[in-house]
Amino acid sequence: MNRKIIHVDMDAFYASVEQLDFPELRGKALAVGGSEERGVIAAASYEARKFGVRSAMSGVMAKKNCPHLIFVKPRFERYKEVSRIIRSVFYEYTDLVEPLALDEAFLDVTENKIGCPSATLIAHEIRMKILERTGLTASAGISINKFLAKIASDYNKPNGQKTIEPDEVIEFLEELEIKKFFGIGKKTADKMYHLGIFTGRDLKTKSVEFLAEHFGKSGQLYYDIVRGISNSPVRPNRTIKSVGTERTFDENLSSEIYIESRIESLVEELSLRLKKQNLAGKTITLKIKYSDFVQQTRSTTVPYFVSDYDIILDLAKSLLYQEKLKDSVRLIGVALSNLNTDEKKKPIAVQLSFDF
Incomplete structure (x- = not known):
């Protein structure tokens, strides 16, 4: 049963707000967050993206580019x-x-408040x-499910939209x-x-x-999505259980000192992602995957919600030195869970069929 799903994505949001509020930054290569000495980029203007600057890139690399x-x-x-106005x-x-x-x-407009069929x-x-x-x-993407709408919203960026009609999906x-x-990242694509x-x-x-x-549990997902099958409904009160980030190293690391710099x-x-989503949590988890692919997690829970960089970093470092490493390390991850989200909210789903 076809739904009508829209994915709306603001164009270079943080950078665009800065350029809106400060006219002297308009037309300039701009990075929000990070610095030329340390830190990571939260967002980059389109002028900066032309030079390969992107979110999650280190400030050092961005300045080099x-x-x-x-x-x-x-x-x-x-x-x-600004986000409240948009919503x-x-x-x-x-x-x-x-x-x-x-x-x-994501918006489900299968049935909508203005009675528009399109x-x-x-x-x-x-x-x-x-x-x-x-x-x-x-920019916006429009199609029969969230997966397709998300892909479509990237097609005519910035300031554009694309519709993938039901009879166009397979082709x-x-x-x-x-x-x-x-959902298919660089490593999976490779x-x-x-x-x-x-x-x-x-x-x-x-x-x-x-x-x-070859892909474990994701195999069924890949089999379905290439056939246009994705039944995940738009969830107005979607509860996020954890937020995390991780990196696989080009070379295995055996020193806590080197790993500590990666943790920073x-x-x-x-921390940027938490602030972006207005989240905080009580449980910090450090994920360690060794060169033999054995995985270990170390966690600690504090009695208050945290999202601050310095506090999370101190807790993550204490977990790193909690015990000696068993082998050289190929991957490190840091996650925050036990979040300040409302567990009582229930997702709502609508699945109807109309002319697109």
Whole structure:
């Protein structure tokens, strides 16, 4: 049964807010967060992206790629203020809104408050209202499920939209490059390349047994999504259970000192994500994967909610030195759980069929 799903994604949100509020930054290569000495980038303007600067990149690398890059400190209260205006626009059309962060959300407009039969027209109206009320541009993707809508929203960025009609889904997915599939990261894409999978059409030739053999539990997911099957509903009150980030090293590390510097970068990225989603938590978990692929987790719980970089870093470091490393380390991850989310909220799902 076809639904009408819109994914709205603000264009370079943090950087665009800074350029909106400070005209002298307009047209400049801008990075929000990080610095040329340390830290990671939270967002980059499109002018900076032309030089390969992107979110989650170290400030050192960003400056190397773009010597004239301007760094500004994040102003999360301002971003939240603008985000509230944006979300108010969404609720004029539907209550089925699933925010992913301050700058993006899924909307189910299968049934909507204005009685409009066209999700494409609704997406255009939403983008125009956001521009009128905030001075910022947004892009949108429209299709029959969240997976496709998310992919579509990247197609005509910035300040554009794309609709994947129900009868276009299969052909669109067959022609799509594997690296553009939402949820398939660089490492998975590289593995697929080695298996001769470069496009959706290549993926579609593989049996579910083959995919399960090479990708484990994700095999069934890949088998379904290339056929346009994704039944996850828009969840207005989606409860996030944890937020984390991790890195696999190019070379295995055997010294806690070297690992500690990697943890600093991970915690910086985690702290930015927490602020972006207005989250805090009580349980810090350090994930360690050794060179023999044995995985170990170390956790600690504090009696208060934390999201501050310094506090999380201190806790993560204490977990690192809790006991000696058993072997050289190939992966480190830091996560925060036991979050300040409302566990009582229930997701709402609507699944109807109308002309698209």
